[in-house]
Amino acid sequence: MNPRISIKDLCYKPGSQLRLPKSFSSIFYTKNLQTNGSSTYLLPPANKCQSVAAIVFGDGSSHSKLYPLTKRRSEGAIPIAGNYRLIDAVVSNCINSNISKIYAITQFNSTSLNSHLSRAYSGTNLLKEGFVEVIAAYQTPEDKGWFQGTADSIRRCLWMLEEHPVLEYLVIPGYHLYKMDYQKLIDVHRSSNADITVSVLSKQRNEDLGFGIFALGSKNQVIEFKEDQELKASKSVSAEDSKEARDIARRSFPSMGIYVINRNTMIKLLRDYFPSANDLKSEVIRGAISLGLKVQAYLFDGYWEDMRSIEAYYRANMELVRRTNEAYNRFYDRDTPLYTLPRCLPPTLVNDAVIADSVIADGCILNRCKIKGTVVGVMTRVADEAVIEDSIIMGADAYQYQSCMGEEGMGIPVGIGEGSLIRKAIIDKNARIGKNVMIINKDNVEEANKEADGYIITGGIVVITRSAAISDGSII
Structure with a gap:
C-alpha cells in the first residue's frame, strides 16, 4: 500500500476526472470476455443513482424490542399494513429513487426474510438491469463466526460488493417505515463534496430514539457524534455550560441510521483504518470524523417511524387506518408505490x-x-x-x-x-x-x-x- 496516498485521494468528487492510483486501479478492472480476453475499465453509469449500490440490513439485533414478533422472524420481515413487510418500504424507496443494485445483508431469524426478498424481487422488471441480492451470514476459513455488526458484515462482504463499479454505497436499515427520495440525499452528498453523508431527523422527537445524536456545524457538517449513554451523562452537567456547548446542543439531530459513503472511502476505512471495528456508526463514522474526513448531514423532515418497539409498530399501523398524517399517503401514492410479493x-x-x-x-x-x-x-x-x-x-x-x-x-x-x-x-x-x-x-x-x-x-x-x-x- 502506498503510504503517501491519503483517504482524500481516494474519494471521487463530482465534476472532476476519475483517476485512481495504480495500487487501486484493480477496483474498476475486469476482463472483457467478448474481446478475446483483452483488458478494459468499467466506469459507473452516467445516471447518478445507477452509480450507487444500496446495502440494506434486514435485522437489527438478537435482542430486538419487537419481541415476540421477532421470535421466528427478523425485524425486516414483520408484516405491516396487511399486505407488506417492513423491508418492502426500504426496497421500494430504492426502486422509486432509481437505485437498482441492492444487497440485503441478513443474519438473525432470516429464513422468512430471505424467502420474501428472493420471491418478491428476483427477476422482477421493477429493477430493470439491477438486482436484489441476499447475502446471508456465512463463515469462511478466515472468518468462522457470525457477523459482529454492521461494519464487520460489510467488511466481510467487500469482495462481493466490489464486483460492481459504483461511486457510493447507500447504507440503510431495512426495518423502518418512511418515504425518502434517495436522489436528494445523494445530491447533497455530491454537491458538498463529502466523504460520508449521514441522514438525520430535522424534526424534534419527544421519545429517546436510541440511535445517537449528530452535532452539526453552521453548514451542516458533522462535528461530533454521541451515543445514548453519553447523552444521558451529559445531561448531568451543570447549567454553566459554555456558549459553544449550548450552541452544539441546539444543532444536534437524531441519527436515522442512513449513510452515503464514497466507495473507496468505505474500503479504505474498513480495511486499513479500522480493520477490527464492528459498528459502522459508533466506530467507523465517528473515526472518520476524528480523521478529518468531511462528514456531511442531510436533514430529513418527512414521516419516519423507527419501529424500535411494539408501541411504535402498533402506532404506525393505527396511523395508517386513521389517516392522520403522511403515513396513510405512503401506501397510496401512485408516483412512489410500495412494492411487495405478488400473491395469487x-x-x-x-x-x-x-x-x-x-x-x-x-x-x-x-x-x-x-x-x-x-x-x-x-x-x-x-x-x-x-x-x-x-x-x-x-x-x-x-x-x-x-x-x-x-x-x-x-x-x-x-x-x-x-x-x-x-x-x-x-x-x-x-x-x-x-x-x-x-x-x-x-x-x-x-x-x-x-x-x-x-x-x-x-x-x-x-x-x-x-x-x-x-x-x-x-x-x-
Whole structure:
C-alpha cells in the first residue's frame, strides 16, 4: 500500500476526472470476455443513482424490542399494513429513487426474510438491469463466526460488493417505515463534496430514539457524534455550560441510521483504518470524523417511524387506518408505490359484516362480524358475531380446512372465533382464537410476560404470539 496516498485521494468528487492510483486501479478492472480476453475499465453509469449500490440490513439485533414478533422472524420481515413487510418500504424507496443494485445483508431469524426478498424481487422488471441480492451470514476459513455488526458484515462482504463499479454505497436499515427520495440525499452528498453523508431527523422527537445524536456545524457538517449513554451523562452537567456547548446542543439531530459513503472511502476505512471495528456508526463514522474526513448531514423532515418497539409498530399501523398524517399517503401514492410479493389470492369475501376505518388485505373471509380501526392481514378468517377494534390481525400463511385441524390447537381453527371480542391487540400469524374469547386487557396491565399461555402485554398492548391457541371463553 502506498503510504503517501491519503483517504482524500481516494474519494471521487463530482465534476472532476476519475483517476485512481495504480495500487487501486484493480477496483474498476475486469476482463472483457467478448474481446478475446483483452483488458478494459468499467466506469459507473452516467445516471447518478445507477452509480450507487444500496446495502440494506434486514435485522437489527438478537435482542430486538419487537419481541415476540421477532421470535421466528427478523425485524425486516414483520408484516405491516396487511399486505407488506417492513423491508418492502426500504426496497421500494430504492426502486422509486432509481437505485437498482441492492444487497440485503441478513443474519438473525432470516429464513422468512430471505424467502420474501428472493420471491418478491428476483427477476422482477421493477429493477430493470439491477438486482436484489441476499447475502446471508456465512463463515469462511478466515472468518468462522457470525457477523459482529454492521461494519464487520460489510467488511466481510467487500469482495462481493466490489464486483460492481459504483461511486457510493447507500447504507440503510431495512426495518423502518418512511418515504425518502434517495436522489436528494445523494445530491447533497455530491454537491458538498463529502466523504460520508449521514441522514438525520430535522424534526424534534419527544421519545429517546436510541440511535445517537449528530452535532452539526453552521453548514451542516458533522462535528461530533454521541451515543445514548453519553447523552444521558451529559445531561448531568451543570447549567454553566459554555456558549459553544449550548450552541452544539441546539444543532444536534437524531441519527436515522442512513449513510452515503464514497466507495473507496468505505474500503479504505474498513480495511486499513479500522480493520477490527464492528459498528459502522459508533466506530467507523465517528473515526472518520476524528480523521478529518468531511462528514456531511442531510436533514430529513418527512414521516419516519423507527419501529424500535411494539408501541411504535402498533402506532404506525393505527396511523395508517386513521389517516392522520403522511403515513396513510405512503401506501397510496401512485408516483412512489410500495412494492411487495405478488400473491395469487382471491378477493376478500365479506358476508354481512360491518367494517369502518380499516385496512383489509387480500384473501380474507369476514362473516357477520364488526371491524373498526383495524389492519387485517392476508387470509384472515373472522367468524360470526366477532368484534375487533383498534387492532392488528396479521392473518395466516395458508387456508385451513376443518378436516386438517386434528388435535392441534384443541380443535380451534386458525382465525378469530365466533363471538370473540378483540380490542387494542396484535394477533400474530396463524393464531387460533377460540369462541367467545375476550382479548381486552381487562386489568389494564402495562407489562406482563405470559408467553407460555400464548401472549404478552407490553405498553398496555396485548400481543398474541405466532401460532398460539387461545381456548374458548378465555379472558385476557
